[in-house]
Structures are given as structure tokens and as C-alpha cells.
Amino acid sequence: MIESDNQEELDDRPPILYSWNNLYLLVLVAHAIIILLFYLFTRAYS
């Protein structure tokens, strides 16, 4: 097991949205929207 000495490799930025926090938020918000759509789908058809 070798520790990485390349800090840049570990601090890299995501290709979109400027920061990883923004990208994580995108995934969580998209997931919340999907659940909301499922809920509306359930309400509409049950």
C-alpha cells in the first residue's frame, strides 16, 4: 500500500458546477425531484 504523493490528484475539481459540493447537491436534488414525481404519479393514478 503506497500513499499518494500527488495532492493535486486528490484535490481535483468536477468538470461541471465548479465544486464537488454543488455536484453532490445536484444528485440529491435530482433524487428528491424523482421521488416527488413518483409521489405525484402515485397520487394521479391510484
Next chain:
Amino acid sequence: MNIIDWIVMLGTLLGIVAYGVWKTRNVSSVQSYLLGDRDLPWWTIGLSIMATQASAITFLSTPGQAYEDGMRFAQFYFGLPVAMVILAIFVIPIYYRLKVYTAYEYLEGRFDLRTRTLTAILFLLQRGLAAGITIYAPAIILSSILGWGLNITIFFIGLVVIFYTVMGGTRAVSVTQKQQMIVILGGMFIAAIILVYKLPANVSFGDAVGLAGKLGKLKVVDFSFDLNNRYTFWSGMLGGVFLFLSYFGTDQSQVQRYLSGKSLTESRLGLLFNGLLKVPMQFLVLFVGILVFVFFQFNTRPVHFNNANVAKLIGTPLEADYREYEEAYNLVQEEERALAEQIIAANRIGDEAALEAARAASIEVTAKAKNIRQSVEELILQQDPNSKTKDTDYVFISFVTTFLPVGLIGLLLAVIFSAAMSSTSSELNALATTTVIDIYRRSLVKNKSDRHYLQASKLFTILWGVVALLFAVVADLFENLIQAVNIIGSLFYGAILGVFLVAFFMKKIGGRAVFWGAILGEIVVVTIFLLDYYEHVNIAYLWLNLIGCALVMLFSWILETIRPQGAAAV
């Protein structure tokens, strides 16, 4: 099966394998073989992660589950995107910083060698047995549908997978999984389109969805808090996060997929890609099952979907009874059809009274149909008491082989075989990697050349492949083997997860405490299992996961408190 279907199925499967072998023909070092030179882009990692998790049984069972039970199973995956974000933030950077090959390698730096070896052996035991079932479970269904011998089907899946996994290692697994996942998603999408196209001319897509909804099949989200209800929003979000953290964070078959990324960024993006796509994908697969349900409201379906079971009755004194039930079932289906049309007509004009009357009548007719199906199952059991009469796994594949046009049957069978191969190849690859890196190279045969470990990796892949094949072949001899494998998994999985949770979140606990904590926790789990087995207590085996994990954490904390050692610097 038509010759065109054979060409499509074999052409698709062997084409993917040939492409995988050709793309990985230059693999010549152990790092390249086990980590794919760490050069894979995020979309390959993401598709590979999805393909590893989605076994053939996913695509056989899930539409059948929607057909029988509706869409609520989608909630099982609600915790997955949250788990992906947690892993991307906390776990992947640790694995990258330490440049590990396996998840267990990290434990040596954090604790000590014996903790690493213990968790690696627990993983090998559990995953080694599961690999056989990953081949056996779909083979039993595919052999019944295709009329092939069970062992021929097992060997067809197993030998093809062993061949390309041995040839190209982890890179071959990822490259073929990308193609296999494209075939799987494309095939399921085409199946959905064909199902809509095959609805009666006077039934629109909206009518079909409305009908499924009125018959109680479209309850995707359930916010009620009920511990006895297996699929709710809360069980998915709370239990699911826990389950997926352990599966994606500590199971080498998944860890290996994202460790082969070009960079930390690519690995994180691959996991987040899975987090974004997995829930919609499961929705699509379940929705295909709903469309099959609506399709069979207007088209005659068999009284029992497993033809192999029905064949047991033909030519016996029970055949006459079976024919009677079959005829009665066909009459009930005509009633169902008329009521489905009434529901659609009432739904179109918003006539609530007519809708409610037709719905109530439909529930009664469905109960009648269920009774007839149960009577047929009893006949099958009377003829052969060892038969498995649950036939929901056969619903989708029966539709595929009976109602899809020539060519598409071959494509959808390629989907099922692809799914079986993609998850098995990941398992064999992970088993070989853990054996070589955590046991063979670390403790048994040290300081040999790279070429030696490359050859050893290939040999261990073959060895685990043979173990999986043998296990799949004898699986048929033991009635409750799949359950036994799940029980074995539950005996060990909790302890592995407990060790990793201590490593990540209880920073002051050292190697000695966690090792003995794991041993003690495992002893208690096995004791509880034996007490349950001999009926002194009553605890469902799935709870052993949680108990094992909690006990390892508790014992580790107690042991560290009594006799402090302190953690390693990692």
C-alpha cells in the same frame, strides 16, 4: 427458437466477448490486470457499477414482481443515491490516497494484517458461494424456457465468463459490462415500446396506465411508517442507505469497479452517475412489468407461467384436472377483459360510480383467478412435492418468448444472458484480486515477479470460476441452497461492515480491539443463528446483518476502553 433469434442472441453475446478480449489483448502487468491501468472514464465505471449490481435475476424477477405486486419495489433503491454521495465524499478519497487494490488492503494500514486477512477471508467465503448462485438462478429459468439442459445452460454462461475474465482481467470486465449494459437498457426500452405497440387498437398508452393505476399497481411511494411493510419510503431511505453503503463501500466486486478509474474525479463521477440513473432504471424495469400486466388483461395468459411445471402434469392422471382449471381460467380471463374495458371507458369520461363498480367486480374476478392458479399449484405439488410453484420469475420471459417478434426474442435473451455474465465476471474478478492481493502475495508467496502474480491472478480467476460452476451444478441437488447462501452471507456481512464502520468513524480504536471485536461478534452471531436453528429463539436471519455489525462496533469499543492500544496513523 427461430434461427434469426439464435444469430441475434449468440452474435450479440459473442460479439461483446470478442470485443472485450480484443480491447484487452495487451494486458501484461498485474496492475493492468487487476486495476485496468487505472485509466477508465466515468461513464465506463458508472455502467460497470450498474451492470455488476444488476444480475440476470434482476431482469427476470423485477418485471414479474411489478406484475404481481405493483411498483412499490422501486422504494428499495431510494437510499442508493444518498449512499453514493456519502461514499464519494468520505470513502473513495481514502482508497485513492492509499492507492489500494482492494478494500481490505486499507484495513491493514488502519488496523493490522490479521484484520485485513480476516475480512478478506470472510468476503471470499461469502462471495465465492454467491457466484455459483449468480449463475445457477437464471440458468434454471433460462433452461426451462429454452428447453436446454440445466447443466448446459450453467456451463454456457460460466465458461464464456471465465474465458474473457481470465483473458483480460478487470479491464475486460469493465469493457464488456459497458456493452452489456447498453444491450440491457436498449433491450428493456425496446420491450416497453413493443408492449405499448401491442395494446389493443382502442386502448391508448394513457388508458393502459390508468387501468394499471385503478387496479392498484401504480403505488410507487408509500410514506406510512410500518416496520412489517418491507417496501416503504422510510425502509428504503433508512435501511437502504445502510445496505448500499456496505455493498458499494466494502464489497470488492463493487470497490474494484471504481478503483479502476482514471482519477478520483472519474471514480466519483462514476458513482454519482449510478446514483442518478439507478432509480429511474429500476422504475423502467418495473414499468415493463406493469405493461406486461396490462397486456395480459387483453391477451390470454397461461394459468401457470413455468412450462416445466405444467409439463409434469401432462400425460398423468392429473392432466384432466389441469385441463379443467385451464378452461375455467380462460373463462375468468374473458370476464377480466370485459371489466378492464369497462374501467377504461369509465375512466375516460370520469364516471366515478361506474368506475368503482367495475373496479370492485374486477377485484372479485382477480380473486377467482388467483384461486384457480392456487389449485393448479396444488396439482403440481401433488405430482412432484419438490416443485417450486412460485412462477412470477417466468412472467416476463414467457411474454418475451411467446409474443415478441423474431429477432427481438434473441435480443431479449441476450439481455438476460448479458446480465448474468456481467455480474458473474465482476465477482470472479474480485475473488481473484482479493485472493492474490490480500492472501497470496501478502502472506503466502512474497517478493515474486510481476509476471508471477499476473499468472497467479489468472489461475485464481479460473479456480474461482470452477468453484462457482461446481457450486452451480450441485445447487440443484439441495432444495434450500439459495436460502442457505443468503444465510451464510448474513452470518458474515454484518461483521465485515462493522469492521469498516469502526475504521471510518471510530478513529481511536486500534487493530487488536477490532480484530477480537470481530471474532467475538461473529461467535455471538453464529450462536444466535444456532439457537434459532434449534428453535430456542426466533430471529429472522436478515437481522443477523444488523446484529453482527452493531456487536463488532460495541465489542471493539469495550475492548479498546478496557485495554487501550490506539489506532494506526492512517
